[in-house]
Amino acid sequence: MTTQDQGAGQVVLRLSHITKRFGPVTANEDVSFDLHRGEVIALLGENGAGKTTLMNILFGQYTADEGEVELFGAPLPPGNPRAALDRGVGMVHQHFTLADNLRVWENVVLGVDALSAPALNARAAKAKLRELSARFHLHVDPDAKVGRLTVGERQRVEILKALYRDARILILDEPTAVLTPQETDALFATLREAIGLGMSVVFISHKLHEVMAIADRVLVLRHGKLVAERAVGDTNREELAALMVGAEVSAPEPSEGAAGAALLSLRAVRLAGEGTTPGLKGIDLDLRAGQITGLAGVSGNGQAALSDLISGLRAPDEGVLEIAGEALRTWSPRAAVGHGIARIPEDRHKTGTIADFDLTENAILERYKSEFSRGGWMDWRGARAFAEGLIKGYDVRCHGPEQRIRLLSGGNMQKLILGRVLEGAPKVILANQPVRGLDIGAVNYVHSQLLEARARGAAVLLISEDLDEIMRLSDVIHVISEGRLSPAFARGTMRPEELGQWMAGKGYDDAA
Amino acid sequence: MTMRLEPIEAPGLARRAGLPALAIAGTFVIGALLAMIAGGNPFSVFGLILKGAFGSKFAVLETLNRATPLIFTGLAVAVAFRAKLWNIGAEAQLYAGAVMTAVLGTGALAWPSWALLPMVGLAAMLAGALVLLVPAILKVRLGVDEVVTTLLFNFIFLLFVGYLLEGPLKDPMGMGWPKSARLIPEARLPRIIEGLRLHWGFALGLIAAVTVWVIERRTTLGYEMRAVGQNVDAARFAGIPVTAVILKTALISGGLAALAGFSEVAGMKGALTKDISPGFGYTGIVVAMLALLNPLGVVLAALFVAAIFVGADSMSRAAGVPTYLADIMLASALLLMVLAILLTKFRVRRD
Structure with missing residues (x-):
């Protein structure tokens, strides 16, 4: 050459x-x-x-x-x-x-x-x-x-x-x-x-x-x-x-809203790190009703630990997790779902769905036990009806509830997950990278769903590495760096460069 | 020129059914070539195998009897593999069931047949379940690879059976042979039709296959087992109790394998010896793979495998072709089936 x-x-x-x-x-x-x-x-x-x-x-x-x-x-x-x-x-x-x-x-x-x-x-x-x-x-x-x-x-x-x-x-x-x-x-x-x-x-x-x-x-x-x-x-x-x-598009914008009571709180929560990723180093966080709390930060600074904690995969090593002011004793994914926490996982393919399961089987993953099981027998008719409801209600483009979910596009997969977790009006929503890899249409759809949940009084935690997304949607923003959490910054009080300083690890009280 | 595999997004029916069929056909081609090398005419060899397996009432019954333990071990493996619990220890679980049958069936419980047989069967299942529970607990608690533990436990358990037959379970009237006392008549599985040499173990196998199918498709536990097998991360995230599901799977799988031992001792042999299983536990893996882990397919696969074994025995006597032909055909069937399964999911591209 x-x-x-x-x-x-x-x-x-x-x-x-x-x-x-x-x-x-x-x-x-x-x-x-x-x-x-x-x-x-x-x-x-x-x-x-x-x-x-x-x-x-x-x-x-x-x-x-x-x-x-x-x-x-x-x-x-x-x-x-x-x-x-x-x-x-x-x-x-x-x-x-x-x-x-x-x-x-x-x-x-x-x-x-x-x-x-x-x-x-x-x-x-x-x-x-x-x-x-x-x-x-x-x-x-x-x-x-x-x-x-x-x-x-x-x-x-x-x-x-x-x-x-x-x-x-x-x-x-x-x-x-x-x-x-x-x-x-x-x-x-x-x-x-x-x-x-x-x-x-x-x-x-x-x-x-x-x-x-x-x-x-x-x-x-x-x-x-x-x-x-x-x-x-x-x-x-x-x-x-x-x-x-092929048409004009407009992104959804949050309307004015007032924050309510704290629905989920972390009090001085510590969580050990795993491998090279940090855990949480004594974090206080309130997720309030009617508010989107944005979590900005460089990937690998404790977001995974925080997400695992709220998802129920891990319990705090130290400190307390409170739901509606009440400290929790036992904590598991099922307990999290039972307490009305909707969890949108970071990785749709790895943790969000089971590729070779059909849409029905994926739709009921979190609620099969409580809603579609009668004395140990599956109620497949009810499950199918539920899946059809999600497909219709959340505009999932597919051939039907019998289709394997691996054949769906990322956007449609995410819509099914959204439907799965948002059905039943959850009080707390954990949205971990909810729009990663989605096209603009799907991004706007996910964002409008989160804003709708906020409008009806849900507390939303939005974890994202896209600062634009965080700044556009969040009522308050925290920054996470090496397992430490910044103070809450109200909407519009911080410029991206200032948040960037926090993301780079500056400004934290290192006594923690 | 290179070859590589390209995933197929939605394999069609022709691919999903045709390729496994091709694998079976390929098995017979290999068998034919070997028969020719051994000096036989392949058509007459297969004819003799077919005749030996299904050619007379006696042959059919022999095939069904031979298929019976393979249905149980095949189901045991299929259930476990479906949940990605790699149970290679069906042999040990089979012997656990056989030992329990011998312990309870040789006079320890003097109950009538209608009470004794279910009791012995359940106790045998429990014994097999516990044998698999240990490796399963080691897997979920300490992350010990169950392939290694279940495989090695086969050898430990067979030696243990050898000890029992030389010691506590040895038949005092056995003239020194390492065998247990004979089961009391109440503990024997009766024949399905009087006068025909086919015991209720075979019917139990069919019932077990349907039961497993129902468990997998219709019950909450079956849904959980499939979810854990397909994607354990997603299952855990969704709140499925992964550890409990794996342990329950182990109990079911071990119990099924133990029924093979129960059926052989209480149905066929009437006493425990060290050689009641010529590797039924391992052949169960072949059966399960040939059946693509489908419980109902296990019955067909067990019949296929049993027919080749039984037919090859009789063919060997008539044509002078060694019975090893059967072993080679089964091994080929397994390898070709694994290949066929791969090719239902991927397409080979030549560049």
Whole structure:
């Protein structure tokens, strides 16, 4: 390859008339575009618009039915992941492709170095990894087990993996879904640095402000077709949003409301950390009726511990958990559900649903015992009716309650989970990353449901790494850093930069 | 050129039923090739196997009798595997049931048959359940791998049975043979039809299969077991009592395997010996896998496996082809079935 001596503007990647069908579904239809050296293009589209399929074709995971891919001027043999890898295409997937039982550096070298000789290469690999970590501000301990890392840290490993292989084209599938504003800024800074060195980037996203911030050109996909191409200088967020969904969209906004009594309180709660993730270091928190409490923070700072605590998976090591002013003795997931806590888990696939169960079986996961069991026998007729009610009431797009949930899109899966937990008007709602990976339509739907719950007097805890989301929806905001909780900040009293200081660990009373 | 697996989102019926059928067909092709190598005509060898398994009333009854313990151990494995409890110890649980049957059935309880048989059967189930409960508790409390513990416990328990037959349970009238005293007549499973050599153990096996099917599909426990087996994290998050479900599964699985021992001692043999099971516990794994863990499929798979064993015995006498053919065919059936199951979920792509 002689790309080094050629200037910017050279076409490094060309997709010509790509069409891909899955049975009756056309995922991509006649999509063509060029990527130039040192350029960032954004692929924008709702979930199911065909972005990921297109990139999987480029990366050889799928074979296109029609059309072809050209890399650095030469056609790419279809359906061979190694071909794209070997020619310098790195892909960071939305769903991570890491081995939990291996260490970070082992994951990074996996598939690069011979399997028989990892011990010999460990020192060199770790040194290179540390150097990349430092240069690209992607901090992660090379010796940590991946299974112990938070989602945010795993994302960094994925990016490092691509960088380690000297990728010259980087494909990032929803890379900022798990990053904080600072981390996102840092990622953008490193991307810009890499672009300066001749890297080209395909940035897949549906976050408009990020697309505007990083991309040179935006390609909008809708229903598998390329519907528009804009230089970022010639467009704006409103136009892009309209192009994406094919209509004008407006995000829900919270109305005025008054806070009520504390429905769930933590008093000096301590929880031991697990592995490299911190626990909780003496936290006081009140979730009040009619209020959305936002929890901002960098991933891996105790959000998981707090979420496990409120979900009922863990009980406090020290301190008290109070519901409506009453201290709890026994605590379990079933007790949490029984006390009217709706729990939207962070990971839809891993903890929220059972992939091979149908919609009915998934819908009743939390209430089968109390509502659909008569003396040890399942009431499948009632369960099915319940699932049908959720499908209708929460607009779950599916073939029916017998469909396996693994075949649903992320948005529809989340709608079913929403229905499952919100049915029966819960008093407390734990929403952990409720819109991660969802398209704008589904995001607005989830947010409007949370606002509706707030309006009827529920106490909502919104845990998110998206500061925009937190600031837009929350009545009060706490920041979490290394297991410590900031004071409550009322809506509109803090600027993002100030919250960022707290997220970085500044301002806490370290006597705790 | 490389090959790789691509997941299939919604496998069709042809794939889900056709591939397992192909696996069975492949088993016969392998069997045919081996028969030819052994100097037999494959068609006549299979003909003889078929005749040996189903060719006469005696043959059919022999096949059904041989299938009986395999139905129980197959169910035991299927139930456990469904909840991802890897019970490799059906052999030990079978012997636990057999020991309990011998202990209670040789005169310790002088009850009439209608009271004694259910009592012995339940006691045998309890014994088998407890044998699996120990590894299950070690798994949920300490995270000890149950594959290792249940497998190794088979050897421990067989040695224990050897000790019992040389010691406390030894038949004083047995002329030195390591066998227990004979069961009293009230403790024997009667024949289903007088004059035919088929005991009620087979009917009990069919009842057990239907019961397990009903448990898995219709009861709350079955729903919990499937949830725990499919995704233990989601089950725990939803509030399903994972530990309790695993322990209940262990009790059911161990109890089912023990019924194989009960049925063999009280139905077939009438006394406990060290060789009442020629590996029924292990063959139960093959049966369960061939049945794709479906309880009703277990009955068919057990009949298939028993037919090959019984038929191969008689074929061997007539055609001079070794009975090892049966073992190889079962092993092939298992491997091909595992492959077939994989291919119902993934498609092989050649690039």
